[in-house]
Amino acid sequence: SSLHHTCQWGTGTRWGTAEATETGMSRLSLSDADKQVRDWFVETTKSLGCTVSVDAMGNIFAVRPGREDGPPTCAGSHLDTQPTGGRYDGILGVLAGVEMLRVLEEKGVETAFPVGVVNWTNEEGARFPISMISSGVWAGDIPLDRAHGLKEVGGGTATMKEELERIGYLGSMPASHTAMPLAAHFELHIEQGPVLEAQRQKIGVVQGVQAYRWYTVEVVGRGAQAHTGTTPFSSRSDALLAACRMITLSHDLATSHAALASTGILTLHPGSVNTIPGRVTFSLDIRAPLDSTLDTLEAELKSRFATIASKETTKGLDLAVSWRTDSVSPAIHFHEDCISAVREAAKAVCGSDSLARDMVSGAGHDSVYTSRHCPTSMVFVPCRNGVSHNPEEYTSPEDCAIGAEVLMQSVLRYDRL
Amino acid sequence: SSLHHTCQWGTGTRWGTAEATETGMSRLSLSDADKQVRDWFVETTKSLGCTVSVDAMGNIFAVRPGREDGPPTCAGSHLDTQPTGGRYDGILGVLAGVEMLRVLEEKGVETAFPVGVVNWTNEEGARFPISMISSGVWAGDIPLDRAHGLKEVGGGTATMKEELERIGYLGSMPASHTAMPLAAHFELHIEQGPVLEAQRQKIGVVQGVQAYRWYTVEVVGRGAQAHTGTTPFSSRSDALLAACRMITLSHDLATSHAALASTGILTLHPGSVNTIPGRVTFSLDIRAPLDSTLDTLEAELKSRFATIASKETTKGLDLAVSWRTDSVSPAIHFHEDCISAVREAAKAVCGSDSLARDMVSGAGHDSVYTSRHCPTSMVFVPCRNGVSHNPEEYTSPEDCAIGAEVLMQSVLRYDRL
Numbered sequence: 114s115s116l117h118h119t120c121q122w123g124t125g126t127r128w129g130t131a132e133a134t135e136t137g138m139s140r141l142s143l144s145d146a147d148k149q150v151r152d153w154f155v156e157t158t159k160s161l162g163c164t165v166s167v168d169a170m171g172n173i174f175a176v177r178p179g180r181e182d183g184p185p186t187c188a189g190s191h192l193d194t195q196p197t198g199g200r201y202d203g204i205l206g207v208l209a210g211v212e213m214l215r216v217l218e219e220k221g222v223e224t225a226f227p228v229g230v231v232n233w234t235n236e237e238g239a240r241f242p243i244s245m246i247s248s249g250v251w252a253g254d255i256p257l258d259r260a261h262g263l264k265e266v267g268g269g270t271a272t273m274k275e276e277l278e279r280i281g282y283l284g285s286m287p288a289s290h291t292a293m294p295l296a297a298h299f300e301l302h303i304e305q306g307p308v309l310e311a312q313r314q315k316i317g318v319v320q321g322v323q324a325y326r327w328y329t330v331e332v333v334g335r336g337a338q339a340h341t342g343t344t345p346f347s348s349r350s351d352a353l354l355a356a357c358r359m360i361t362l363s364h365d366l367a368t369s370h371a372a373l374a375s376t377g378i379l380t381l382h383p384g385s386v387n388t389i390p391g392r393v394t395f396s397l398d399i400r401a402p403l404d405s406t407l408d409t410l411e412a413e414l415k416s417r418f419a420t421i422a423s424k425e426t427t428k429g430l431d432l433a434v435s436w437r438t439d440s441v442s443p444a445i446h447f448h449e450d451c452i453s454a455v456r457e458a459a460k461a462v463c464g465s466d467s468l469a470r471d472m473v474s475g476a477g478h479d480s481v482y483t484s485r486h487c488p489t490s491m492v493f494v495p496c497r498n499g500v501s502h503n504p505e506e507y508t509s510p511e512d513c514a515i516g517a518e519v520l521m522q523s524v525l526r527y528d529r530l
Numbered sequence: 531s532s533l534h535h536t537c538q539w540g541t542g543t544r545w546g547t548a549e550a551t552e553t554g555m556s557r558l559s560l561s562d563a564d565k566q567v568r569d570w571f572v573e574t575t576k577s578l579g580c581t582v583s584v585d586a587m588g589n590i591f592a593v594r595p596g597r598e599d600g601p602p603t604c605a606g607s608h609l610d611t612q613p614t615g616g617r618y619d620g621i622l623g624v625l626a627g628v629e630m631l632r633v634l635e636e637k638g639v640e641t642a643f644p645v646g647v648v649n650w651t652n653e654e655g656a657r658f659p660i661s662m663i664s665s666g667v668w669a670g671d672i673p674l675d676r677a678h679g680l681k682e683v684g685g686g687t688a689t690m691k692e693e694l695e696r697i698g699y700l701g702s703m704p705a706s707h708t709a710m711p712l713a714a715h716f717e718l719h720i721e722q723g724p725v726l727e728a729q730r731q732k733i734g735v736v737q738g739v740q741a742y743r744w745y746t747v748e749v750v751g752r753g754a755q756a757h758t759g760t761t762p763f764s765s766r767s768d769a770l771l772a773a774c775r776m777i778t779l780s781h782d783l784a785t786s787h788a789a790l791a792s793t794g795i796l797t798l799h800p801g802s803v804n805t806i807p808g809r810v811t812f813s814l815d816i817r818a819p820l821d822s823t824l825d826t827l828e829a830e831l832k833s834r835f836a837t838i839a840s841k842e843t844t845k846g847l848d849l850a851v852s853w854r855t856d857s858v859s860p861a862i863h864f865h866e867d868c869i870s871a872v873r874e875a876a877k878a879v880c881g882s883d884s885l886a887r888d889m890v891s892g893a894g895h896d897s898v899y900t901s902r903h904c905p906t907s908m909v910f911v912p913c914r915n916g917v918s919h920n921p922e923e924y925t926s927p928e929d930c931a932i933g934a935e936v937l938m939q940s941v942l943r944y945d946r947l
């Protein structure tokens with residue numbers, strides 16, 4: 114009920130009528146709705162005995178003291194969503210962390226060291242197009258200046274720094290694992306895939322995260338913008354036709370490497386029915402379990418895209434293709450101590466080994482970056498039809514509760530360790 | 531110089547630095563810039579002895595009296611441009627008409643019947659996505675209500691009627707060939723293709739216009755909007771991938787029919803790097819000399835697009851494709867009397883038969899619709915590299931002058947006839 118309470122800020126599309134909660138979410142990072150849920154998070158965790166600090170990327174750390182001082186063992190995830198996302202991706206992980214704080218407080222539990230909850234900024238990469246950017250800055254992998262200067266997608270001009278300032282979450286603490294070290298990081302998340310549901314299992318013990326890379330590809334025709342009715346195919350350099358061939362090829366090549374390739378954004382210029390587009394820009398997201406697969410796929414795509422551009426180039430009209438790498442997230446293997454803590458917690462909560470399974474995450478998470486500087490693992494729970502990034506994303510209250518219990522027990526086990 | 535004078539309203543991208551006039555145009559129909567050039571047109575033609583009337587589509591008719599009363603023989607074209615268009619497409623035809631009025635006035639020429647100049651509204655179809663819509667209403671082929679209610683492209687909400695009212699050009703005269711009959715219609719236009727330039731010829735005697743049709747194709751996935759990192763290809767229904775296959779196929783099928791197919795607009799939803807698009811909408815413009823070719827091509831595309839959609843449909847996730855026909859412009863053959871008038875005028879102006887050639891227009895023009903209710907033909911002049919719908923569109927002052935002379939002589943020859 115806390116989770117649904119916080120979904121009043123940034124409520125998205127309604128998909129069902131049986132329950133008031135049958136809507137998606139549209140809470141883009143650093144929007145007004147994001148500010149409202151952040152304010153709730155700060156107020157609530159303070160009331161549960163936490164000290165709250167905000168860093169220069171707007172990451173919020175709520176820390177509850179332990180018997181001894183030291184870096185906190187944290188549950189962390191994110192409160193931002195996709196433009197047409199659901200109520201669970203990210204939100205469940207933070208809210209289960211808050212629930213943990215509530216249980217500890219109500220039961221008067223004392224931990225050995227501090228424990229806490231983190232809300233990481235712009236995990237989705239949906240508004241500012243680098244996913245996990247703020248845990249990336251914390252980890253020292255993404256320069257603060259680059260992150261602060263990053264502009265929103267869709268032609269807007271607002272930067273992350275301006276928006277952090279605007280909503281009052283540009284913190285004074287450096288965004289860094291040295292200024293804010295963590296003892297360990299555990300993240301509860303919906304699986305975003307079909308396996309647990311299909312196997313009727315309750316918990317995924319996450320071993321790591323597959324590699325992925327994001328690019329912006331631009332196809333530009335010099336002199337290519339021309340009339341659709343009077344320009345024969347032999348005199349065209351059609352930037353959209355070339356882009357369509359590239360997107361189709363990326364799918365086919367990825368298939369042959371057992372990898373994934375996807376395009377979620379495409380814009381073209383000038384955008385008139387009877388003018389051949391002179392410029393097309395599209396996003397390209399490639400993923401595979403091994404970094405080396407992506408090395409090969411990237412090299413092949415670069416060479417084959419160049420061939421497509423030169424084939425669509427005609428009669429001295431240039432068609433140029435250029436690539437910008439927006440982010441690189443290498444394959445990650447989580448820490449054995451944390452993996453064990455999750456596995457043991459799952460056994461204790463579910464009462465049986467067979468209701469949990471080891472898995473690798475297809476999606477990136479802030480745990481990718483925390484794992485570079487502190488022991489990390491993740492807890493997955495099933496989601497209906499494996500669907501996420503969709504308003505209809507759904508995990509039952511029972512499965513949310515099981516996940517939250519496993520998360521709390523993992524944190525407490527690690528704290529004791 | 532009148533032409534360049536009027537290009538102060540809606541000046542577009544600069545492409546050259548040698549001359550002040552080396553810019554394109556961006557004068558979308560019914561914009562503020564369009565109002566300014568219309569005001570200039572009304573004032574100038576009135577000062578040249580014309581009576582000006584405006585109809586319910588904002589078409590402007592400037593008519594100069596003749597010895598006898600009767601329907602005027604008109605030169606007509608359009609003052610609106612593409613979003614990134616040039617200084618000649620449409621503008622040359624209207625400005626040459628004004629030049630004709632100036633010559634008649636300065637030389638005190640009396641015509642047998644009235645002659646005039648027409649500025650047709652939204653010929654380009656670039657802002658309101660039906661080309662030649664206002665001559666189409668005049669011809670009785672497009673219902674006034676449909677035209678008045680047409681919304682601008684790109685998600686804007688303004689309708690043609692609202693914008694006509696806003697800029698003060700919603701005229702009181704019915705938009706109809708019965709309210710405003712024409713004796714004949716002659717249109718001077720840049721060729722928008724490479725033939726005249728390549729053959730070093732000066733005048734195209736236009737026999738007719740090829741057939742073309744515009745569609746909006748929508749591809750929608752039910753449940754298809756999902757995570758790019760966790761959704762295997764086998765569980766996707768990727769609306770963009772399907773659209774890319776359709777656009778590529780439309781090119782290949784058109785090639786095999788010696789027809790054209792082009793996509794100038796494509797929008798997708800929701801537009802996030804890591805979300806598989808659930809909905810894609812794109813424009814499709816197909817053209818061929820014969821209507822029957824388009825009948826065949828349309829039928830094949832409809833069937834093959836459905837096949838693509840069903841191939842990308844997986845695991846019970848629907849991918850539906852739907853077509854909306856936005857406009858149909860059948861193949862047109864112009865009137866022999868007008869074609870002869872242009873041919874004779876070209877011979878007289880150029881001093882030789884060999885500098886003119888018969889041609890068919892690849893692009894649509896308002897002359898398509900006028901030809902349904904009055905004898906019509908067109909005069910083409912060369913344009914550099916055959917390029918139009920591009921800021922770099924260019925026709926030399928000498929070629930503009932030759933075209934304007936042929937236009938005036940054609941009108942005068944027909945008036946005498």
Ligand SMILES: NC(=O)NCCC(=O)O
Binds near residue numbers: 202
């Ligand atoms: N979990 C999640 O959706 N993360 C966003 C980054 C990604 O695209 O994998």
Ligand SMILES: NC(=O)NCCC(=O)O
Binds near residue numbers: 342387619661894895
């Ligand atoms: N001449 C011209 O560009 N007309 C617009 C209609 C078309 O696309 O053919």
